[in-house]
Amino acid sequence: MPFQKKGPPTLAQLQPGEQGRVRAVSGRGAMTVRLLEMGFVPGVEVRVIKRAPLGDPFELRLRGYHVSLRRSEAERVVLAEAEARG
Amino acid sequence: MKALRVAVAGNPNVGKTSLFNLLTGSRYKVGNYPGVTVETREGGLRVEGRAVEGVRLVDLPGTYSLTPMAEDEAVAFRALTGADVEAPELVLLVLDATNLGRNLYLALQIFELGLPVVVVLNMVDLAKDAGVGVDARALEAALGLPVVETVARTGEGVPELAARLKSMAGQLELMEQRLVPAPEGGVLARCLADMGGDGPRQRWLLAGRAADRLELAAPSEAERQRVDGLDEEAVREAMAELVGARYAEVDRLLEGLGLGADAAESRDANVAPAMATSEKVDAVLTHRVFGPLIFVAVMALVFQSIFSWADPFMGVIEGGVGWLSEAARSILGPGLFTDLVTEGVIAGVGNVVVFVPQIALLFLFIGLLEDSGYMARAAFIVDRLMARVGLNGKAFVPLLSGYACAIPAIMSTRTIASFKDRVVAILMIPFVSCSARLPVYTLIIGTLFVADERVFGPFTQGGLILLAMYGLSTVSALVLGAVYKRTLLKSPTPPLVLELPPYRLPRIRDTLRHVWDRTLDFLRDAGTIILAVTIVLWGLLTFPRVDPSELSEGETAIERSVAGTVGKAMEPALEPIGQDWRIGVALIGSFAAREVLVSTLGLVYDIEGADEDDAPLRDAMREAKDPETGEPRYSPLSGLALMVFFVYACQCMSTLAVVRRETGGWKWPIFMLVSMTVIAYVAALIVYQGGQLLGFG
Numbered sequence: 110m111p112f113q114k115k116g117p118p119t120l121a122q123l124q125p126g127e128q129g130r131v132r133a134v135s136g137r138g139a140m141t142v143r144l145l146e147m148g149f150v151p152g153v154e155v156r157v158i159k160r161a162p163l164g165d166p167f168e169l170r171l172r173g174y175h176v177s178l179r180r181s182e183a184e185r186v187v188l189a190e191a192e193a194r195g
Numbered sequence: 196m197k198a199l200r201v202a203v204a205g206n207p208n209v210g211k212t213s214l215f216n217l218l219t220g221s222r223y224k225v226g227n228y229p230g231v232t233v234e235t236r237e238g239g240l241r242v243e244g245r246a247v248e249g250v251r252l253v254d255l256p257g258t259y260s261l262t263p264m265a266e267d268e269a270v271a272f273r274a275l276t277g278a279d280v281e282a283p284e285l286v287l288l289v290l291d292a293t294n295l296g297r298n299l300y301l302a303l304q305i306f307e308l309g310l311p312v313v314v315v316l317n318m319v320d321l322a323k324d325a326g327v328g329v330d331a332r333a334l335e336a337a338l339g340l341p342v343v344e345t346v347a348r349t350g351e352g353v354p355e356l357a358a359r360l361k362s363m364a365g366q367l368e369l370m371e372q373r374l375v376p377a378p379e380g381g382v383l384a385r386c387l388a389d390m391g392g393d394g395p396r397q398r399w400l401l402a403g404r405a406a407d408r409l410e411l412a413a414p415s416e417a418e419r420q421r422v423d424g425l426d427e428e429a430v431r432e433a434m435a436e437l438v439g440a441r442y443a444e445v446d447r448l449l450e451g452l453g454l455g456a457d458a459a460e461s462r463d464a465n466v467a468p469a470m471a472t473s474e475k476v477d478a479v480l481t482h483r484v485f486g487p488l489i490f491v492a493v494m495a496l497v498f499q500s501i502f503s504w505a506d507p508f509m510g511v512i513e514g515g516v517g518w519l520s521e522a523a524r525s526i527l528g529p530g531l532f533t534d535l536v537t538e539g540v541i542a543g544v545g546n547v548v549v550f551v552p553q554i555a556l557l558f559l560f561i562g563l564l565e566d567s568g569y570m571a572r573a574a575f576i577v578d579r580l581m582a583r584v585g586l587n588g589k590a591f592v593p594l595l596s597g598y599a600c601a602i603p604a605i606m607s608t609r610t611i612a613s614f615k616d617r618v619v620a621i622l623m624i625p626f627v628s629c630s631a632r633l634p635v636y637t638l639i640i641g642t643l644f645v646a647d648e649r650v651f652g653p654f655t656q657g658g659l660i661l662l663a664m665y666g667l668s669t670v671s672a673l674v675l676g677a678v679y680k681r682t683l684l685k686s687p688t689p690p691l692v693l694e695l696p697p698y699r700l701p702r703i704r705d706t707l708r709h710v711w712d713r714t715l716d717f718l719r720d721a722g723t724i725i726l727a728v729t730i731v732l733w734g735l736l737t738f739p740r741v742d743p744s745e746l747s748e749g750e751t752a753i754e755r756s757v758a759g760t761v762g763k764a765m766e767p768a769l770e771p772i773g774q775d776w777r778i779g780v781a782l783i784g785s786f787a788a789r790e791v792l793v794s795t796l797g798l799v800y801d802i803e804g805a806d807e808d809d810a811p812l813r814d815a816m817r818e819a820k821d822p823e824t825g826e827p828r829y830s831p832l833s834g835l836a837l838m839v840f841f842v843y844a845c846q847c848m849s850t851l852a853v854v855r856r857e858t859g860g861w862k863w864p865i866f867m868l869v870s871m872t873v874i875a876y877v878a879a880l881i882v883y884q885g886g887q888l889l890g891f892g
């Protein structure tokens with residue numbers, strides 16, 4: 110990649126099939142609270158299942174259920190490790 | 196004795212409605228929560244087909260948490276917390292046994308309220324199949340609350356549940372509020388202390404502040420000051436801590452049930468157990484290539500059903516109305532009263548009932564798509580496109596339906612959670628060219644253009660003009676929607692955060708029941724307005740009455756009516772867009788429904804039973820001359836201007852009646868009528884005047 114994004118890795122950078130551990134949800138307001146309450150709490154494992162045919166949103170799996178998030182929403186979910194695991 | 200009021204609460208899609216229907220024997224009233232059109236159902240408990248005195252159930256909208264994001268969740272929040280209605284005496288908390296990992300979060304929030312709770316563990320059949328069977332007794336012990344297992348699809352466990360509820364009437368005690376403790380020495384504990392101590396109230400206020408939804412908790416002045424006094428960063432951290440503490444408690448409970456992370460690890464950690472089959476289905480249904488293809492096929496099916504399958508039924512209704520009019524005419528004999536009955540009342544009832552096939556078919560399909568789980572996938576697939584307008588994927592089906600008819604389309608916007616976004620969709624729908632505009636386009640194209648002339652390749656003049664009208668209406672709807680979303684109804688693009696539930700077999704009975712509810716709702720509420728306006732329009736086109744002998748050569752009775760007078764008075768305004776008073780009268784008549792333009796023009800030109808393919812009406816219009824200049828009255832350019840007017844104008848009282856119903860007042864229908872008419876006029880003006888400047892017409 111020519112441009113490596115600065116800052117901590119987020120869910121939006123994972124490829125389908127990859128998995129990461131949530132460190133925090135950044136930002137403020139209703140969206141942040143909703144993401145937390147849907148289970149994106151620190152320590153939880155999230156896997157990217159696939160992207161929608163048009164590239165966005167993402168289908169994710171966490172806590173035994175599937176949810177879809179847009180890229181802009183997935184960017185708020187900060188992951189613990191730099192490198193994603195497959 | 197006061198009835199025991201039981202609120203049925205839970206996450207979306209856990210089977211609440213199925214259970215509610217079983218417990219009430221499907222005998223219930225659909226209520227609308229004051230101010231918003233979020234449905235709640237209320238009905239009495241029935242055991243083995245007999246009513247149980249003193250127990251009433253309310254089915255609340257599904258919610259993921261008690262920090263509501265949209266109107267439907269706010270209704271659940273307000274009903275449970277007793278914000279502006281009395282809180283229920285008992286909560287029937289429905290959990291999806293296949294998904295306790297998320298369902299228990301809401302459960303913990305509900306336990307904080309301190310209301311007595313009966314826990315229903317639903318979908319135990321699916322949980323067993325997926326190998327995540329839950330030991331109900333262990334859950335009961337862990338929660339210290341009664342737990343009943345059910346399968347709402349088949350009714351298993353429901354008699355036990357009903358008996359339990361029956362036995363509880365009259366002997367309830369409030370349980371203590373169970374707060375998941377705030378971690379010691381953390382930010383949460385500090386914030387709560389600053390707010391005067393820990394309690395459910397303080398927790399909502401904190402969540403309300405964090406989510407910018409403080410008003411939902413209806414804080415007192417003192418409370419507001421305390422909450423506002425908290426530091427922004429501290430609120431953020433405290434909220435994360437609070438949610439984290441609850442989820443830690445959920446994990447502890449799951450561990451105790453043998454369903455913890457370790458157990459998940461030892462199974463195939465790559466599959467959510469309840470989703471095993473669904474993931475395979477999704478490999479096709481949301482596939483990069485097949486996904487969109489199947490999506491288009493499904494949407495085409497839905498559209499086809501309301502666009503053409505409804506047709507025979509509508510034909511039967513129209514035939515029935517015609518027959519009824521004839522019968523009334525022959526029984527009553529000719530006269531003013533007969534005209535009122537046939538052209539006012541019977542035609543008005545016909546105007547209402549004619550929508551029923553489309554409404555029923557659309558809601559049947561939507562119900563099946565929702566309950567099976569496909570609707571969430573459809574939203575997943577088109578979300579990217581809808582996000583450009585500022586809406587989420589769920590707005591797609593209502594907009595598509597608009598091409599058939601705005602009435603069912605507007606009714607189906609209830610799937611859109613946020614009220615502002617619903618209004619955006621509602622305002623967009625009437626711009627989409629519905630099927631009632633087709634007869635108008637057909638008449639004008641057939642009369643003023645050489646419809647069959649080849650332009651290039653297989654394309655004819657008529658076909659291309661029609662295509663242009665559909666293109667114009669589609670682009671306009673999308674552009675205006677985007678504009679409304681960014682100005683008048685400004686709100687952030689709704690988050691998607693959309694659950695993709697496992698595929699399930701819908702319960703047809705419940706779906707049909709829903710179709711029935713919505714149809715009745717339309718007949719009762721919008722129907723009365725449509726009937727009344729039909730009668731008023733009939734009056735405008737009929738009075739004052741003139742004796743045929745008084746009419747001068749070429750004059751028709753309609754010319755002397757109120758509508759005729761108004762049409763003539765409007766002529767100065769119509770001339771700049773290339774129309775005359777006759778079109779003005781027809782515009783008034785077509786307010787009943789756009790296609791009525793054709794028959795009203797027939798009355799103006801004194802042609803019996805005109806329809807759009809009729810040669811006599813076309814000839815009369817082609818031959819009509821301007822009395823002053825002797826030029827033909829209508830040119831292709833004035834025809835084009837009239838078509839463009841119809842693309843934009845809200846010439847449909849039924850649309851307005853439904854908008855009133857769905858937005859709960861006259862504000863939006865009036866805005867819609869005025870704005871659409873202004874836009875239509877300006878657009879027609881640009882076409883006609885611009886065309887003349889360029890030397891056409």
Ligand SMILES: Nc1nc2c(ncn2[C@@H]2O[C@H](COP(=O)(O)OP(=O)(O)OP(=O)(O)O)[C@@H](O)[C@H]2O)c(=O)[nH]1
Nearest residue numbers: 207208209210211212213257318346347566701702
């Ligand atoms: N196999 C199985 N399916 C069920 C069970 N309970 C409900 N379903 C199905 O699950 C789907 C959702 O059920 P609903 O009753 O609409 O759920 P709800 O909680 O009212 O959903 P919302 O109103 O959208 O919040 C339907 O297709 C039901 O037929 C069950 O116990 N077992």
